[in-house]
Amino acid sequence: MNYTWMVIGMALVTLFVKAVFFVLGDRIAFPLWLSRALAFVPVTVLTAIIVPMILSPHGNGLEIHLENPQLLASLVAVAVSLLSGRQLLTIASGLTAFFMLQYFFLH
Numbered sequence: 001m002n003y004t005w006m007v008i009g010m011a012l013v014t015l016f017v018k019a020v021f022f023v024l025g026d027r028i029a030f031p032l033w034l035s036r037a038l039a040f041v042p043v044t045v046l047t048a049i050i051v052p053m054i055l056s057p058h059g060n061g062l063e064i065h066l067e068n069p070q071l072l073a074s075l076v077a078v079a080v081s082l083l084s085g086r087q088l089l090t091i092a093s094g095l096t097a098f099f100m101l102q103y104f105f106l107h
Contacts, residue, residue: 050074069105073098 021028030038054070055062064071077094084090 067105069098069101072101 054068054074055064057063057068057070066072073094076097077090080093081087081090
């Protein structure tokens with residue numbers, strides 16, 4: 001039961017924080033340095049989520065070797081991103097590489 005109240009409390013706090021910014025909108029003016037810092041939040045959060053899944057896909061320590069399809073597919077995606085600069089092509093090539101590598105490593 002304590003977990004239920006904890007989840008409800010976190011949901012209310014999150015709703016309140018988001019509602020304040022939504023309701024007040026442009027009336028809140030952040031300093032320039034804070035606006036610049038907040039621009040990096042999405043990239044930082046995405047990196048914090050993805051990198052552990054690439055380097056330790058099974059949660060048993062680092063798996064930096066050629067039998068790690070997540071690592072190899074991420075390298076393909078990085079190369080495509082650097083060469084093309086196109087997000088959709090990067091995502092499609094990374095997913096295609098991952099599924100092909102996973103198929104070949106499992107068979």
